[in-house]
Amino acid sequence: MEQSVEQTASHGHHRKSHHSDQTKANLMTRLNRIEGQIRGVKGMIEKDTYCDDVLNQIAAIQSALNSVGKMVLEGHMKSCVIERIQSGEHEVIDEILVTMNKLMK
Template sequence: MSICCVDKKAHHNEELKKKLKNRLNRIEGQVRGINKMVEEDVYCDDILTQISSIRSALSGTANLLLEAHMKSCIIDQLSGGETEIIDELLITIKKMMK
């Protein structure tokens, strides 16, 4: 997926970048849509449904990135003997679970 993170900078391959950018662009469009819904006084329940959809899309995007991170940076750092990466990963996962 990616080349290991060097100095806290990831080097994602083009396929992953494309997937992430597509997802984020779609989410950005959904947020713009909600903004328009608010301006047009759309029924609250309909707006909340769209917000729920965005939260789900963000979660999926985060999971995609986490998977790539685990398959590249985490494995590379563990194989290099850098076990402190596990603590960093656990902190990240806890943040994602909130």
Template sequence: MSSYQDQKDNLLSRLNRVEGQICGIKKMIEEDKYCVDVLTQISAVKGALNKVGMTVLESHTKGCVSDTIESKADSDEVIEELMEVIFKFTNK
């Protein structure tokens, strides 16, 4: 069902780090840290999520998408779904 099996540990450890960053931002806000420093940290989390997303996207394209194309079944559908999710990603 998923294509990122060999990236699972990598993804989970990155997401653990993101969780830690979110926790850190909450602490910054509780301690009234300077707004710009909070914003810089939020940007860093967005950057980290972009990398997680790109890893999943790459696995998905090398896995699910390639398999569908090779089996010559429904490849248009799978590619349109891929484009939609990339578009969502680009606009956030």
């Protein structure tokens, strides 16, 4: 996330998302839950919990993060990307392809 902030700053643009208050609240709820799951994994490791149980919890966290990423990506495609294409900024296609490759690693 820091990299994209630097990239937009270096290009002289300051862009913002178009998330509705409801979407923002949903994302924050999901992220708070993920944050709690991560604290839980830290506690599991401190308590020497069986490795398979820890790995299953990590898999659940990864799935939850992917879900958040998909929500943000969908909103981005339906708002920011469409607006930029309509205004003639076709380089947004390359930008989104780079981002999607990062998400799919």
